[in-house]
Amino acid sequence: MSNIFKSRYSILIGFIFYFIIFSFVIRTILFVLSFPHADFSFLEIIRCYLFGFFFDFGTALIITSFYALYLLIFPDRLYHTKWNKVITFCAFFLFLLLTLFSFFAEITFWQEFESRFNFIAVDYLIYTYEVIHNINESYPLPYLISGMVIIALAISYTFNRLKIFKLSFESRTPLKNRLIYTVPLILTAILFSLVIKNSAAEQGNNRYANELSKAGIYSFFAAFKNNELNYHEFYKLINSKNAFNIVRNQLAQKGVSFKKGLTISREIKGTASTYRPNVIMITVESLSAEFLAHYGNTQKLTPYLDTIADKSVFFSYMYATGTRTVRGMEALTLSIPPTPGSSIVRRNDNENLFTVGNVFKEKGYTNTFFYGGDGYFDNMNHFFGNNGYNIVDRGRKLLDETYQGSRKLITDQDVTFENAWGICDEDIFNVVIKDADEKYNHQQLFNDFVMTTSNHRPFTFPTNKINLPPGSREAAVRYTDYAIGKFIEKIKTRPYFKNTVIIIVADHCASSAGKNEVDISKYQIPCMIFNLKNQPHMIISKMTSQIDLFPTLWHLLGWNYASEFYGQNVLDEHYQPRVFLGTYQKLAYLKGDSLMLLSPHRKVDTYLYDKSKNIQIPHQLSKKVMDEGIANYQTAFDLFKDGKLKLK
Known part of the structure; x- marks a missing residue:
């Protein structure tokens, strides 16, 4: 399994590491923002980060599961072509920007509602005119977008310096190994999304600790899925x-x-x-x-x-x-x-x-x-x-x-x-x-x-x-x-x-x-x-x-x-x-x-x-x-x- 880091899966593994590290940083920022308003015990702080890591890891698997399927089905003769490299890099950069934007959005959403993404975020996604204009008037949006692009370029540069792209595009990963890597990842992602409820993070009465234990993207899709609840059920x-x-x-x-x-x-x-x-x-x-x-x-x-x-x-x-x-x-x-x-x-x-x-x-x-x-x-x-x-x-x-x-x-x-x-x-x-x-x-x-x-x-x-x-x-x-x-x-x-x-x-x-x-x-x-x-x-x-x-x-x-x-x-x-x-x-x-x-x-x-x-x-x-x-x-x-x- 150690060879996975030197296989075509190196970009996928690198992205999971990036996502977990940045999620940790965002959780820490939100923790600092909420600290003056909440009385955290030591155990609650530990729970925030342990549960947070669990949700971040599950979310990262879900995000990368489609790419894992792509890596499974593409034979080596196609995977090593120039057009695949271009598509892979563009998709990688796009997902960097999307996740960075979601991290930024989590901070702004927390400042307004002191919560991870919920039904409000789902509602706001529908009304893009008001929301985009509100963000533009509330924050220096051109600078923020530029900042996210710069961060995405810096991460891409880091991946390149660590030879992650080189390892991925030059490796030969047999179908047997691809099955060993992809199938457990996809099954785990499916199992996580079906079994793990967002409410599993709510283990106490401290609302701040409960919210910090969650992952923003996972919370968003959980809210999207449960926009209306049948009282009788x-x-x-x-x-x-x-x-x-x-x-x-x-x-x-x-x-x-x-x-x-x-x-x-x-x-x-x-x-x-x-x-x-x-x-x-x-x-x-x-x-x-x-x-x-x-x-x-x-x-x-x-x-x-x-x-x-x-x-x-x-x-x-x-x-x-x-x-x-x-x-x-x-x-x-x-x-x-x-x-x-x-x-x-x-x-x-x-x-x-x-x-x-x-x-x-x-x-x-x-x-x-x-x-x-x-x-x-x-x-x-x-x-x-x-x-x-x-x-x-x-x-x-x-x-x-x-x-x-x-x-x-x-x-x-x-x-x-x-x-x-x-x-x-x-x-x-x-x-x-x-x-x-x-x-x-x-x-x-x-x-x-x-x-x-x-x-x-x-x-x-x-x-x-x-x-x-x-x-x-x-x-x-x-x-x-x-x-x-x-x-x-x-x-x-x-x-x-x-x-x-x-x-x-x-x-x-x-x-x-x-x-x-x-x-x-x-x-x-x-x-x-x-x-x-x-x-x-x-x-x-x-x-x-x-x-x-x-x-x-x-x-x-x-x-x-x-x-x-x-x-x-x-x-x-x-x-x-x-x-x-x-x-x-x-x-x-x-x-x-x-x-x-x-x-x-x-x-x-x-x-x-x-x-x-x-x-x-x-x-x-x-x-x-x-x-x-x-x-x-x-x-x-x-x-x-x-x-x-x-x-x-």
Whole structure:
């Protein structure tokens, strides 16, 4: 077997060594980046590198398996030709560039999400326009590409100096030896890809250690393969009838009457108020609670939002349901717990669902979705356009796809600043006011879903607006606060302002990564309802979820309405605080200090959550709490998958 180093397989072996060495370097860089945020034990560090080597070696075998097959089937008389040398060298150099790019991408992805490649990376691969422009605006791309080419040339030169190419092209490797070398390699690669799950690296509760133990490329393809998970196949189940009974009991508040059957459909009785204000919901990109002074921040990043919070119905203890914009959109339109896999916004068969917009439509409102980028991204236009919302976005072109509502493009005349993700927040707010002016002139009530973009990497925005230069998260938060302040001051001059409620809520936090698999503190977001008539400042300090926002608002408005929502009026005396939080595979249910995590392979982990220390202590929870968590996620999955969230 030692002769393999002096055979035509020398390039393949050299590439495997290169891949493992560079993977070790990247793992070390990621370890250094995460070290200030994670409390690594010595054993966890050892595990990171041992498991990491195992995954790196398996990934290297998978990458080289096709080349191994090539080496097996090519006879010597063809292998020693000039054209084979050219093809081999070009393929070698191309794979060097691809793997180097993946290593660079892992670092940038970790800086944003503190994770190996996951579903987000898979999603981003689809939207190359936004992603490439974002990378180009965030990093000196020409220098980075040049650097990768130089590194690839240096590696090629090293291979040449070590006579690896010479050994490969001048060797004579009999078919018998080629079979001995290739067959075990390919079989091992196949066995590794079929048997070794990416989750095998998750051996403890330290999320950073788990992620560092993985290999980026292998994680990417694992995420690609598992983009949607069937709850019934992978998660803990209870009897379906019991599950619906549990959820209905949780939703049984004052004035609620349920329909019969396995459903949560119900009629909700309010005071039959005729108060119908316009509603503008500003969904702020990545606005973690920790940015506001109300939560202890001393950087004065959000002076306007902190002022508005003191004049609003302020949800001081609200949690996002997920870690991506589309998950926040799902919660704020469908009022549903997160289901495993991608957000419903990105799923197939997500048209004609019962949404928040349907309640407003029944009251005579026009629903509009505003986005400063191209709403094609993340399937947003398809979802909103086929669920009763008109669309106003900065699309590059009008697509052939038709929507139930209209689509209007934001013109160049409305834009003063734009980056990869869309126009700046000031510009989108001006578009919203322009649209509101038109609707008011036509005596049309409106419900607006406004999605901001400025608080997103590359964190660029118009200059000379705030006292911080563009390019950092803190500056972007400060600018977004500034833009919201300008918007409210401007809309206050409009005649319809006295009958317009403004909601400010985050889609998710700036970062979801932490020591724990689902770090509860990284899901807390601010939410406030401003300018509600006859409603003095009120702090809602109960633990609440994004899905509870509109049911609580409609209670404050006194509306009667039909509901298919999991969200509740949190002001009801029977409300029991609980929240739903999820990643793509992990589903969390937090009730009081009782925390349950549902994972694939029907795994259930239970803890006591100490909010003051942000620690999760393993603890056996009561069957009642565990069944509640399972029931909510199981029924939410069933209702969507069975088409029971569709409009009747």
